[in-house]
Amino acid sequence: MSDMYYNRAKQEGYRARSAYKLKQLDETAGLFGPGNTVVDLGAAPGGWSQVASERVGEQGTVIAVDLQRIEDIDGVETLRGDMTDDDTRERIIERVGEADAVVSDMAPNMTGEYHLDAARSAHLARMAFETALELLGAGGDLAVKIFEGQDVAPLREDMESEFEYVRAVHPDASRDSSSELYLVAKGRLTAPVREGDELTVDIVDEGSEGDGIAKVEGFTVFIPDAATGEEVDVRVDDVKPRFAFAERR
Incomplete structure (x- = not known):
């Protein structure tokens, strides 16, 4: 399975096989629309930003953020910075103002120690969530990668209080051996009231x-x-x- 997506990425000009994960998330959950503003966190080498740029079109805006340098992509603006650094998050908010969608494929440097890797993954996912809360306007969407483990449920619960609904998606393009899943949150709630008030x-x-x-x-x-x-x-x-x-x- 993985070789199929790797080969397709090469043939179709995507920088990473992960591009197909985002395509599948968009097809499943309708993340992007023409003219949208999208922020791609942990974007290098740029496969997700390529897909987002195609989906939002020439009237849309894609801002790709990563600590690593991202080679230029047509229609994509890059911002270099470390997502664990408050300064980077402030620069994104200053540059973007309000976004329609935030996507994060951030993953930790793997140690091979599963519980440690899962905890680090959850930390990055939560940072993406917290950044999204500052960026998304009413009705905005978030898709974030997290490794399966005990940290998924509390993050999902927190996301559910801030969005209309949240679903967990395992894209076909994820490797068979992968423990990753994506939490897709639809419809950012900026209301002053919550269910049960x-x-x-x-x-x-x-x-x-x-x-x-x-x-x-x-x-x-x-x-x-x-x-x-x-x-x-x-x-x-x-x-x-x-x-x-x-x-x-």
């Missing part, structure tokens, strides 16, 4: 479906069977990137 709100308007509309720090919350002018006690039961639903309590 209990609030008292004023109904300020009515939606097209007849639901009452409340505003929480400018964020729209729909409440069924509530009329304009009412003050209601509600529990939030579903949060989307740009609005939420709540029920009376």
